[in-house]
Amino acid sequence: MGDKTILDVKDLSTHYFTSKGVVKALDDVSFQLKGGKSLGVAGESGCGKSTMAYSLLKMVQPPGRIVKGSINLDGMEVTKLDENSARKKLRWQKVSMVFQGAMDIMTPVYTVGHQMKEPLRYLMDITGDEAEEICKKYLDMVDLDFELFNRYPHELSGGQKQRIIIATALLLEPDVVILDEPTTALDVVVEARIMNDLKILKKQLDNGMIFITHDLSILAEISDDLAVMYAGWIVELGDSKKIYRDPKHPYTKKLIAAIPRLHVDIDRLEYIPGAPPELTNPPKGCRFHPRCEHAFGRCNKEEPEEHDVDGILVKCHLYDERGN
Amino acid sequence: MPASLKYFILRSINAVIVLFIVVLIIAFLYSDMADRMAEGRIADEVRAYAGGLPTELTQEQRSQLIREERARLEEIHGLHDPFYEKVFRRTWDTFTFRLGESNSRTYYGASDARVTTIIQHYLPRTILLFTTAAVISILLGIGMGLKAAQVAGTKVDKALSIFGILTASLPMWWVGMLVILIFAFSLGWFPAASYPFPTETGYEYYKGVLIRMAMPLATIVFVSVGGRAWATRNMVTSILQDDYIMAARAKGIPERKVIYGHTLKTAAPPIVTSAILSFLLSIGGAMITEVIFNWPGMGYLLRTAIFAESDMPVIMGIVYITTLLWVVGYLLADMLYGFLDPRVEVGAEKKV
Amino acid sequence: MSIRIDDIKERALSMMKEFKGQRMGMIGFSIIIFLLAISLLSPWLAPDTDGQWANPGRWEDNPRSAAPNWADYILPGTRAPHDIREDYDELDRTFMTIKYVYENEYDYPPSDITVFVSGTSSESRIRLYIDLIRPDGENILFVDESVSITNGTFSYRFSLRSSAGRDRSYDFGLNAHRDFFPDDLTPPDRESVNIQMVPFAKLNENILLDPESLKGTYTLEVEAVGIDEYDDEGTRVLFRGMKYGLMGTDSNRKNLALGWVHGAKYALIIGGIVSLSSISIALLYGMTSAYYGGWVDEIMQRANEILLGIPIFPILVITMYAIGRSIWILVLIYVILGWRGLAKIIRARGIQIRQDTYVEAAQSLGSSGGRVITRHMIPQLLPYAIAEGALMIPMVVIAEAGLSVLGLADPTVVTWGRMLSEANQYHATISGLWWWILLPGLGLTLLGFGFITTGMALERVVNPKMRQR
Ligand SMILES: Nc1ncnc2c1ncn2[C@@H]1O[C@H](COP(=O)(O)OP(=O)(O)OP(=O)(O)O)[C@@H](O)[C@H]1O
Ligand SMILES: [Mg+2]
Secondary structure, eight states, X not given: OTTOEEEEEEEEEEEEEETTEEEEEEEEEEEEEETTOEEEEEOOTTSSHHHHHHHHTTOOOTTEEEEEEEEEETTEEGGGOOHHHIIIIXXXXXXXXXXXXXXXXXXXXXXXXXXXXXXXXXXXXXXXXXXXXXXXXXXXXXXXXXXXXXXXXXXXXXXXHHHHHXXXXXXXXXXXXXXXXXXXXXXHHHHHHHHHHHHHHHHHOOOEEEEEESOHHHHHHHOXXXXXXXXXXXXXXXXXXXXXXXXXXXXXXXXXXXXXXXXXXXXXXOOOOSOOOOTTSOOSSSTTGGGOTTOOGGGGTSOOOEEEETTEEEEOGGGHHHHO | OHHHHHHHHHHHXXXXXXXXXXXXXXXXXXXXXHHHHHHHHHHHHHHHHHHTSXXXXXXXXXXXXXXXXXXXXXHHTTTTSOHHHHHHHHHHHHHTTOOOBOSOSSGGGSSSSBHHHHHHHHHXXXXXXXXXXXXXXXXXXXXXXXXXXXXXXXHXXXXXXXXXXXHHTSOHHHHHHHHIIIIIIISOOSOSOOOSOOOOOTHHHHHHHHHHHHHHHHHHHHHHHHHHHHHHHHHHHHHHTSHHHHHHHHTTOOHHHIIIIIIHHHHHHHHHHHHHHHHHHTHHHHHHHHHHHTOTTHHHHHHHIIIIIOOHHHHHHHHHHHHXXXXXXXXXXXXXXXXXXXXXXXXXXXXX | OOOXXXXXXXXXXXXXXXXXXXXXXXXXXXHHHHHHHHHXXXXXXXXXXXXXXXXXXXXXXXXXXXXXXXXXXXXXXXXOOOEEESSOSEEETTTTEEXXXXXXXXXXXXXXXXXXXXXXXXXXXXXXXXXXXXXXXXXXXXXXXXXXXXXXEEEEEEETXXXXXXXXXXXXXXXXXXXXXXTXXXXXXXXXXXXXXXXXXOSSTTTTTSOOBOOXXXXXXXXXXXXXXXXXXXXXXXXXXXXXXXXXXXXXXXXXXXXXXXXXXXXXXXXXXXXXXXHHHHHHHHHHHXXXXXXXXXXXXHHHHHHHTSXXXXXXXXXXXHTOOOHHHHHHHHHHHTTHHXXXXXXXXXXHHHHSHHHHHHHHTTOOHHHHIIIIIHHXXXXXXHHHHHTHHHHHHHHHHHXXXXXXXXXXXXXXXXXXXXXXXXXXXXXXXXXXXXXXXXXXXXXXHHHHHHHHHXXXXXXXXXXXX
């Protein structure tokens, strides 16, 4: 697929219209994904990561709605799709997703096989032995025995379930695979093994991938690009190794400092004071300013611009002068 | 599958224990009452015996003879057997359907006095009415609930919920009284009483039965369908909020398959079992509804036995058969759940 | 780490606020308050009812099968009200005649006239005449009888509904009928005629078939030949109404409104006892099971499952039949068996709470088991138990009513169920006595609706997950 941009998201805003007010879960988010590349998305809980993923599938749950922006997926405008064509043209064929909280992602009363074959059957009209062959191929890929095919979800371990879900996501060879915290429901050992598998898979396959996690350390290894989200914004976007080595945004800096490292004393572990804001009523100006050490006059008044700093896009007033 | 086999076995044991407990209660109460009845009968017989004694006997001889006769009769009736023995005997008899004979001289229209015969005469009509009503109400209720869940939050959905709550708080048989008042008394569309049953044969017979059945059937369905629909709706909406439904949709599965496949198949075990259970729970109400409509089934028989005849053996028999039906139905519901839900395990929570 | 009284108070207050936002719940709650108020006021609202329900003497002065007073507003036609005359309108001393004037302006004339005559006489016998003079000049002589005097006094009772009264009424109607149909060989027989209306009916061809009220002034005349003086106390006339009171009367003259009040009282008593006991037992059982977990939980759950399999209806029938027809037996059975379902819910919820960290924290800080249960689990579980327990009340009350209809009514108390059972026994449905069926049943419905909506609203308050529904 080369370096062709397959996913181009521009000024995307998705809001939830709840009885308590409008939750601005995603505001003016833009990024691109090139074919075969991977993008990591990191941020604290509730900053809109899953919302972004749902938006790409055109599956924002009510009372949510995409209110603005465009999602161009290999020439297809996702935001304009109606429900039926989203189902027939977009979902699973172009974009597939491994949902967060993998324990309840499989329907309890169908066998693994039944659920794996479903997208083949309903979207590609492939059934019977042919479908099983394809499933077998992907089960192999995630290191699972075909014997699991006839089991029910409750007869599987968490790790097995997660692998099956990953295999199912790869089944139709979509342009983009979204993995929304694929390992949160698992224990550390299994988590490490799955991440390892994913790294290998990524090398084998040429799908674009979006990794969503609140754990930055994983992303540095697995993703080419990195997007750091805060309160519905992407505050920093660029090459993941670069960002990891030299973060620009104060929030990213804090985030990276908060990663526990083996050789660092536990006492010195940093944490970010305060809590992320209510998205119904985000702070004026920069949404991070109430928690930011470097905040100054402009921060609580004007929304910061995006600045290109050494090839990294940063949404912060600190870089205002330097950029101009 | 060993897990589900264990489940089935444990459930069956539960059923037997329940049946045993109830039969023991029956036997306990029966033995006590039977003793009192026997005492009354013995007193009568002794009085008759005393009256028939030759007059030339001395007072002493008389009382001696009377004492002997009383002792003989008490022996026959087993009055001096230990209580636990009586209870045990009665328990065993009940278990083996030796339910005794009715006190009533009419046999309630059955061919002989045995309680089993009498119940056999009445039970089929209860089953006819009750199962017809159950099938209609369950099918209709689940259909309505499913539709409501798909339009959750709309006016139709809210109206159905209110209908469900309102009818759930109504005593079924009272609605039956109102139905008679409206459709039999005011409008005169149907006969007010189902009894006597039609005597014709063939087509006329079935027509007669249907006309008599219309009102009680409509009553049972009317009262139960709203609650059924509401319960179904709640189960389906809660499953629709589950993650795997969202995942199924993301996989591009057609909405129809999501609803009738993933959702309904997951909801089926609790829906079906709770439908059966709530119908079992309404046995009492349905039997009273029979009384209201004079539908000649078990309820009608029970009331006649209580009110007109004070017929202990028949009442005991009805209580036992009702319990048996309940226990079997309950077990069936359990088994069906185990059959429908691959997750069953012993002690697993039913998702209701 | 413990929950203080203030926290509980705060929690209760916030729940109350939340509850007030639930419209259905508020309606239901008002209904409960209404029923409660009526029950508390029952000794004043409905005196001499409870023990007197089956005593015909208590209800003697009432009309039989009278509709509620408000029936005139919702149904066509006007009904004669209940009219008791303690004093005569006129006394003619020359013939010792007393007169009662009755203005019939109703489509449904009085259901009965009952005349009590008593007086003193020095003779050994007197002759008594009672007749009704109609607006059209017709005169129906109901009584022409000689009455013996004992100890110088006599008392006499006559009713249009007595067999003599019915005879006279029928004869009057039949005569009129013959005038219109001289050749009718099979006139409607006594049983098929609406006989109570004939004395007040227009003299037309329908007098036996479908009588129509003749409006105007009627005079009831009592003449006692040979009497010295009428006794004012014992001489009175009842023009019994076709409507009566707030809820009408049953076919045995019982004032249904009075019974209703006591019905509400007993419904709350039996429902209240059962639900309170069930809540307590279920809390104790469910929490113990949830708190200890392991094999204790396992055994307790197995036992509860067996209990859950016991059908309550046959047990009620058999015990009430064999031991005694008493609401207290019903209450006892429900106290024994009523808590089982609730205990299961409580346990499930309790396990959830146990997993909440702070209970564990409290435990690790060395609180004893009992302390953890009382300080942490009860405050959280109690609202649940109450919400679910509220739903039991209508269930028990309806069960009581149903058993009454089966013939197991408690003869010592008045319940809605007993009223309905009597309605069924005396064929209220096919006689069209709708109020007798509607109003006690409405009590059951109100109670059911009240507690179910309140319980559900409470459920929503204590269980936020349900709020989305
Ligand atoms: N269905 C919904 N209705 C209303 N608000 C919602 C809904 N779903 C999400 N939100 C809100 O939108 C914001 C973003 O949620 P989102 O699930 O996208 O966060 P996230 O970054 O994925 O968090 P996490 O790491 O915990 O998964 C949150 O403030 C959340 O409360
Ligand atoms: Mg998320």
